[in-house]
Amino acid sequence: MKELIKKLTEPYGPSGREEQIRAIIRAEVESFADEIRVDTMGNLIALKKGTGQGKKMMLAAHMDEIGLIISHVDENGFLRAQGIGGVDPMTMSGGRVQFADGTVGVLAPEKRPEFRKEPDLAKLYIDVGATSREEAAARLGQAVGFLRPFTDMGQRVVAKAMDDRIGCVVLVETMRRLKISPHDLYFVFTVQEEVGLRGAQTGAFGVEPDIGIAVDVTIAADTPEAPKMAMKLGQGPCVKVKDGRMLAHPGLKDLLINTAEANEIPYQLEVLAWGSTDAAAMQLSRGGVPAGCVSIPCRYIHSPSEMVDIGDVENAVKLLLALLANPIEI
Amino acid sequence: MLLENLSNAFGPSGSEDEVRRLLARALRDKVDDLQTDALGNLIAFKKGTGPEPRMKVMVDAHTDEVGLMITRIDKDGLLGFRAIGGVDARLLMARGVIVGEKRLPGVITAPPIHLTKPEQRQQIAKIDQLAIDIGASSADEAKGLVKMGDYAAFDTRFEVLNEEGLRTVKGKAFDDRMGCAVAAALADGKYAVDLYLSFSAQEETGLRGARVAAYRIEPDLAFALEGTICDDMPKDKDVSPTTELGKGPAISIMDRSFVADQRLVRLLVNQAEANGIPYQFKQPGTGGTDAGAIHLSKAGVPSVAVSVPSRYIHSPVSVASLNDFDNTVALMKAALLALPGAWN
Numbered sequence: 217m218k219e220l221i222k223k224l225t226e227p228y229g230p231s232g233r234e235e236q237i238r239a240i241i242r243a244e245v246e247s248f249a250d251e252i253r254v255d256t257m258g259n260l261i262a263l264k265k266g267t268g269q270g271k272k273m274m275l276a277a278h279m280d281e282i283g284l285i286i287s288h289v290d291e292n293g294f295l296r297a298q299g300i301g302g303v304d305p306m307t308m309s310g311g312r313v314q315f316a317d318g319t320v321g322v323l324a325p326e327k328r329p330e331f332r333k334e335p336d337l338a339k340l341y342i343d344v345g346a347t348s349r350e351e352a353a354a355r356l357g358q359a360v361g362f363l364r365p366f367t368d369m370g371q372r373v374v375a376k377a378m379d380d381r382i383g384c385v386v387l388v389e390t391m392r393r394l395k396i397s398p399h400d401l402y403f404v405f406t407v408q409e410e411v412g413l414r415g416a417q418t419g420a421f422g423v424e425p426d427i428g429i430a431v432d433v434t435i436a437a438d439t440p441e442a443p444k445m446a447m448k449l450g451q452g453p454c455v456k457v458k459d460g461r462m463l464a465h466p467g468l469k470d471l472l473i474n475t476a477e478a479n480e481i482p483y484q485l486e487v488l489a490w491g492s493t494d495a496a497a498m499q500l501s502r503g504g505v506p507a508g509c510v511s512i513p514c515r516y517i518h519s520p521s522e523m524v525d526i527g528d529v530e531n532a533v534k535l536l537l538a539l540l541a542n543p544i545e546i
Numbered sequence: 547m548l549l550e551n552l553s554n555a556f557g558p559s560g561s562e563d564e565v566r567r568l569l570a571r572a573l574r575d576k577v578d579d580l581q582t583d584a585l586g587n588l589i590a591f592k593k594g595t596g597p598e599p600r601m602k603v604m605v606d607a608h609t610d611e612v613g614l615m616i617t618r619i620d621k622d623g624l625l626g627f628r629a630i631g632g633v634d635a636r637l638l639m640a641r642g643v644i645v646g647e648k649r650l651p652g653v654i655t656a657p658p659i660h661l662t663k664p665e666q667r668q669q670i671a672k673i674d675q676l677a678i679d680i681g682a683s684s685a686d687e688a689k690g691l692v693k694m695g696d697y698a699a700f701d702t703r704f705e706v707l708n709e710e711g712l713r714t715v716k717g718k719a720f721d722d723r724m725g726c727a728v729a730a731a732l733a734d735g736k737y738a739v740d741l742y743l744s745f746s747a748q749e750e751t752g753l754r755g756a757r758v759a760a761y762r763i764e765p766d767l768a769f770a771l772e773g774t775i776c777d778d779m780p781k782d783k784d785v786s787p788t789t790e791l792g793k794g795p796a797i798s799i800m801d802r803s804f805v806a807d808q809r810l811v812r813l814l815v816n817q818a819e820a821n822g823i824p825y826q827f828k829q830p831g832t833g834g835t836d837a838g839a840i841h842l843s844k845a846g847v848p849s850v851a852v853s854v855p856s857r858y859i860h861s862p863v864s865v866a867s868l869n870d871f872d873n874t875v876a877l878m879k880a881a882l883l884a885l886p887g888a889w890n
Contacts, residue, residue: 298831
């Protein structure tokens with residue numbers, strides 16, 4: 217599992233530029249899928265057919281990560297950028313980024329004392345080692361993601377893009393271990409979640425599921441001076457009750473809870489004050505879809521060092537396997 | 547010139563009839579079908595010459611402009627109003643406007659400089675402190691001329707500023723009458739693909755017309771045409787303007803509303819280079835276009851936006867270059883002629 221997490225978190229893939237990570241995930245799941253395709257927006261859709269009489273289910277995890285897009289190349293070859301998704305300038309000074317072609321850049325602030333007082337993306341630039349505008353001109357419009365190595369701390373692991381490559385890991389592992397299910401399962405690795413749940417919106421329209429479940433990260437509020445929420449690392453995957461844009465379908469939520477309890481899988485309830493997931497987009501597709509979310513508690517979300525508990529990830533897979541093995545009525 | 551007539555036409559979001567009429571008249575004999583839908587989108591269809599099944603290409607430009615709506619009639623005959631779309635309140639005082647179905651001229655109030663204290667002059671009047679004066683001296687007189695819910699548009703006449711060089715022109719509503727004029731110019735061509743020119747309503751109030759038009763048309767590809775931000779004025783620091791006048795059509799890679807389909811960006815760049823058409827990239831990150839609504843239609847539509855750089859959009863007067871306009875038409879024609887072969 218840890219090798220898979222490393223394999224999926226390190227590659228490049230900011231929103232709108234998911235080709236590389238999609239190819240890696242495709243290679244992981246191709247042999248488990250009865251059908252596999254890429255839709256118009258770039259979502260990777262892998263179908264595992266059910267034995268029959270089941271539901272049509274869409275399980276979504278997003279491949280894209282937050283990043284930056286180069287908006288200006290100055291006369292000395294330094295690059296300026298705008299954000300892709302919810303980037304936090306405070307996490308950037310001194311950091312490194314990677315381009316699609318593997319080029320590395322350093323994020324640096326103008327005037328450090330000012331940046332310390334007020335971190336501002338407009339006061340950051342990227343240094344790729346170019347010495348002139350001509351040398352770096354082609355970078356205009358290119359996107360970058362954070363560059364950090366996966367780190368194994370034992371029970372905990374740290375990487376950039378756990379949001380939501382860890383969700384992708386859970387789906388890959390579920391596909392790998394799933395023996396038999398009555399349901400037609402569409403494992404959808406979505407694009408452009410971080411810029412507005414866009415891949416999930418069009419993906420759900422195309423798949424037309426009876427039920428939608430997203431697998432994403434949620435805030436682990438067990439760090440110093442954390443906002444008062446219930447989710448903690450190591451207490452099990454979270455069954456989402458509500459977040460910033462969605463009230464989970466109560467029947468689906470209860471089913472997830474009952475499945476966890478019946479199979480003695482630790483779980484937590486998640487009420488998230490803000491933020492949202494692909495589930496919110498699935499819920500409003502066409503005439504509406506019962507939707508829910510299994511969330512992996514994660515510290516330091518939208519920083520280059522996101523931390524999850526391996527036990528929570530394992531238990532999320534177990535929860536999904538238990539759910540999908542049986543008929544579903546909600 | 548159609549662009550001149552379009553720029554002068556009255557058309558705040560929700561009241562685009564005059565613009566639609568102009569376009570319908572211009573296109574009637576050049577297209578196979580013309581329809582207006584429930585939201586006021588005017589959709590012109592040109593059947594392709596290629597074999598079936600033909601690719602469906604949607605070219606979108608929005609007919610509406612930012613404007614004002616009358617919300618109250620004061621006892622002194624002045625008209626209170628609100629903004630329709632992203633109107634910059636700083637640019638309203640003392641402006642000339644055209645009001646209502648009778649197209650009455652009016653002026654947005656401003657206290658004379660003699661009567662304002664220096665501190666007052668530092669502040670920007672909020673919209674609810676302003677009013678439109680149509681010369682009525684009482685509420686009764688005003689009520690005979692206008693009613694609540696009437697629209698007002700900026701009163702600006704189109705003019706050519708320079709016949710040579712950049713061939714600059716000034717007028718209102720280049721966002722997006724520029725796009726409309728480009729789209730209308732495409733009706734002259736003969737294409738292998740089925741072409742849907744969607745002159746969409748209510749973009750400025752939330753990309754609303756385009757959302758509905760795309761749902762009905764179900765295009766395979768979409769191009770959104772705009773008049774876009776051009777802030778190429780001298781700056782202290784070495785920063786990129788969003789676009790620059792005279793550098794050609796601006797291709798969007800990403801903005802607040804969408805990530806452009808990379809294949810369509812490549813198609814446009816290849817066609818520009820093959821045909822010697824100057825082009826630029828719109829600086830990623832700012833603004834939104836109808837492509838934002840179109841690309842999310844149903845199961846998704848590969849989309850891109852192409853814009854004519856226009857200084858001072860969303861103000862009473864914009865400035866653009868007819869060279870950029872001509873090059874945008876040329877690029878779009880080349881792109882449409884290259885389809886469907888050049889796709890994928």
